[in-house]
Amino acid sequence: MSRVLILSKRAVDYLPLIEAAGLPGLEQMASASSPADALALGEDFDIIFGEPSLIRDVIARLPKLRWVQSTYAGVEPLLDPALRRDYLLTNARGVFGGLMSEYVFGYLLLHERRMFERFQAQQEGRWDRIITGTLRGKTLGLLGVGSIGTVLAGTARHFDMTVRGYTRGSESCPDVNFYCHGAQLPDFADGLDYLVSVLPNTKETIRIVDASLLARLPAHAVFINVGRGSAVDEPALVSALQTGRLAAAVLDVFEQEPLQPGHPFWHTPNLLMTFHTSAPSIPADLARLFINNYRRYAGGLTPLHAVDFEKGY
Amino acid sequence: MSRVLILSKRAVDYLPLIEAAGLPGLEQMASASSPADALALGEDFDIIFGEPSLIRDVIARLPKLRWVQSTYAGVEPLLDPALRRDYLLTNARGVFGGLMSEYVFGYLLLHERRMFERFQAQQEGRWDRIITGTLRGKTLGLLGVGSIGTVLAGTARHFDMTVRGYTRGSESCPDVNFYCHGAQLPDFADGLDYLVSVLPNTKETIRIVDASLLARLPAHAVFINVGRGSAVDEPALVSALQTGRLAAAVLDVFEQEPLQPGHPFWHTPNLLMTFHTSAPSIPADLARLFINNYRRYAGGLTPLHAVDFEKGY
Numbered sequence: 170m171s172r173v174l175i176l177s178k179r180a181v182d183y184l185p186l187i188e189a190a191g192l193p194g195l196e197q198m199a200s201a202s203s204p205a206d207a208l209a210l211g212e213d214f215d216i217i218f219g220e221p222s223l224i225r226d227v228i229a230r231l232p233k234l235r236w237v238q239s240t241y242a243g244v245e246p247l248l249d250p251a252l253r254r255d256y257l258l259t260n261a262r263g264v265f266g267g268l269m270s271e272y273v274f275g276y277l278l279l280h281e282r283r284m285f286e287r288f289q290a291q292q293e294g295r296w297d298r299i300i301t302g303t304l305r306g307k308t309l310g311l312l313g314v315g316s317i318g319t320v321l322a323g324t325a326r327h328f329d330m331t332v333r334g335y336t337r338g339s340e341s342c343p344d345v346n347f348y349c350h351g352a353q354l355p356d357f358a359d360g361l362d363y364l365v366s367v368l369p370n371t372k373e374t375i376r377i378v379d380a381s382l383l384a385r386l387p388a389h390a391v392f393i394n395v396g397r398g399s400a401v402d403e404p405a406l407v408s409a410l411q412t413g414r415l416a417a418a419v420l421d422v423f424e425q426e427p428l429q430p431g432h433p434f435w436h437t438p439n440l441l442m443t444f445h446t447s448a449p450s451i452p453a454d455l456a457r458l459f460i461n462n463y464r465r466y467a468g469g470l471t472p473l474h475a476v477d478f479e480k481g482y
Numbered sequence: 483m484s485r486v487l488i489l490s491k492r493a494v495d496y497l498p499l500i501e502a503a504g505l506p507g508l509e510q511m512a513s514a515s516s517p518a519d520a521l522a523l524g525e526d527f528d529i530i531f532g533e534p535s536l537i538r539d540v541i542a543r544l545p546k547l548r549w550v551q552s553t554y555a556g557v558e559p560l561l562d563p564a565l566r567r568d569y570l571l572t573n574a575r576g577v578f579g580g581l582m583s584e585y586v587f588g589y590l591l592l593h594e595r596r597m598f599e600r601f602q603a604q605q606e607g608r609w610d611r612i613i614t615g616t617l618r619g620k621t622l623g624l625l626g627v628g629s630i631g632t633v634l635a636g637t638a639r640h641f642d643m644t645v646r647g648y649t650r651g652s653e654s655c656p657d658v659n660f661y662c663h664g665a666q667l668p669d670f671a672d673g674l675d676y677l678v679s680v681l682p683n684t685k686e687t688i689r690i691v692d693a694s695l696l697a698r699l700p701a702h703a704v705f706i707n708v709g710r711g712s713a714v715d716e717p718a719l720v721s722a723l724q725t726g727r728l729a730a731a732v733l734d735v736f737e738q739e740p741l742q743p744g745h746p747f748w749h750t751p752n753l754l755m756t757f758h759t760s761a762p763s764i765p766a767d768l769a770r771l772f773i774n775n776y777r778r779y780a781g782g783l784t785p786l787h788a789v790d791f792e793k794g795y
Contacts, residue, residue: 267641267642268616268618270641271616271618271641272595274588276597278584278585278587278588279588279597282585284592284597285598290757296741296757297759298757298759299759301762303580303581304584327637327640328584329580430607441601441604442600444610444611445611446610449614449616451616
């Protein structure tokens with residue numbers, strides 16, 4: 170029998186969805202929206218479902234903890250080496266790919282179809298027949314081809330694009346036309362029309378998008394970051410945009426969030442920012458993920474999407 | 483042996499592309515960018531490749547004409563009953579689907595992701611975490627499911643949407659979840675999240691998108707027209723947008739083009755206009771279409787994408 174703690178700012182959304190599933194082998198299910206409230210519920214929970222930043226403040230106090238299901242893909246708060254690692258940590262892989270794909274291709278189309286400029290013409294009463302660009306035939310480079318990158322690659326192929334993938338070593342996505350690894354990073358970037366990072370925050374990914382990588386992109390290229398802000402050398406990106414060596418960038422994530430008021434990004438040309446909203450957490454999606462994984466757990470199987478504490482994803 | 487006339491404003495782009503193909507059975511190939519220049523080239527042409535609006539002014543003077551390949555999907559100028567119809571007319575079907583799909587889903591994503599509002603927040607220095615919408619799970623209604631509608635349906639399915647198709651009778655696209663015909667138009671429209679018209683200009687399609695059809699859509703719906711402007715009752719659309727009974731509309735085509743300076747659309751809220759640019763003609767695409775069709779013609783086969791003069795498409 171299991172005792173489940175839902176520890177989430179959206180606990181009120183998750184609880185009824187999970188209750189409605191009628192999960193087997195459940196001795197107790199409780200919910201809280203803060204660590205303090207959670208600790209007041211007792212110490213006997215073996216399962217937690219919720220946000221890593223809240224969960225990190227309770228795990229030391231739950232001796233029976235065996236499994237944590239994160240509602241996020243990124244689980245940095247739980248990777249601190251000072252924290253315990255004697256439990257199974259699973260993340261929200263496989264949930265956000267479709268939403269990320271909508272975001273990435275939406276912004277690429279905004280750029281190619283010059284939607285802002287077209288609207289400007291409309292407001293000025295101009296019948297503006299300027300010909301716009303297209304995704305077809307373009308080359309997309311994916312920094313990271315995990316569950317999200319795989320969906321992005323599929324959408325790129327749907328739009329008749331060529332896809333390059335840069336990974337640590339895996340080459341599992343059939344929609345990637347060719348892969349690069351390790352020291353092949355400059356070749357990977359050479360001549361890309363679009364560079365999209367879905368990289369997690371790890372030792373190896375820190376500032377991987379730096380001045381030398383950006384210099385490999387043609388001046389018409391667009392960079393999009395939907396992974397983690399730490400992957401970008403932010404001053405180098407500002408410089409590339411200010412000097413026109415890069416056509417545009419779209420950032421959903423930043424080294425420090427929220428972005429500080431004095432940050433140069435607020436006044437960098439050809440930069441669009443979306444404030445960590447690219448893949449909104451839809452309660453029904455995440456509840457379904459937990460329910461499916463719980464059924465595996467209750468049936469003696471290992472829940473899916475385990476995080477490797479060393480790799481960080 | 484054939485004599486080919488290229489009659490197009492972009493003749494200078496098409497000529498070298500077609501010459502490079504080394505077409506068989508070619509006695510003469512000439513190009514002109516106006517009807518007057520074309521007529522000065524002689525009267526012996528049996529094939530014309532180009533724009534219908536230019537071609538209409540020369541067909542009466544070319545006694546040997548057997549085949550016209552339009553560079554456009556819409557061929558209205560050649561459908562005038564006063565004009566001759568004793569030749570094969572083929573249009574540019576199958577070329578524009580991918581471009582139309584980029585346009586339609588680009589604008590749907592602009593809407594769902596509130597890209598204008600998000601940019602507004604950025605300009606105001608606000609860390610705006612408002613949650614935006616998604617295409618997933620939405621229902622798209624296609625008015626017309628020919629070669630373009632089929633591509634749109636495929637993209638909708640890629641984004642996990644449901645697709646309804648309204649056609650004269652055909653039910654050939656496997657990505658359409660269900661079809662409606664004729665008097666089922668109100669049922670077709672009922673509760674759609676997005677309504678997209680790709681209808682050609684025919685007797686049956688005139689003002690099919692009228693007040694009663696728009697009234698069937700929920701207030702959060704978006705209407706997009708990439709077919710022909712004649713399919714829309716323009717005052718009814720203005721009214722639906724002004725009163726908030728329709729969330730937004732995106733129009734690429736209009737009853738009269740260019741749109742007149744005094745037209746109410748210039749000041750209608752929640753309306754985006756793009757001035758007949760949704761599917762730009764890419765010379766290489768259209769040259770390839772002509773080359774492939776010419777090879778059929780030269781080999782004794784009928785060129786593809788014949789237009790039915792009565793139906794109008």
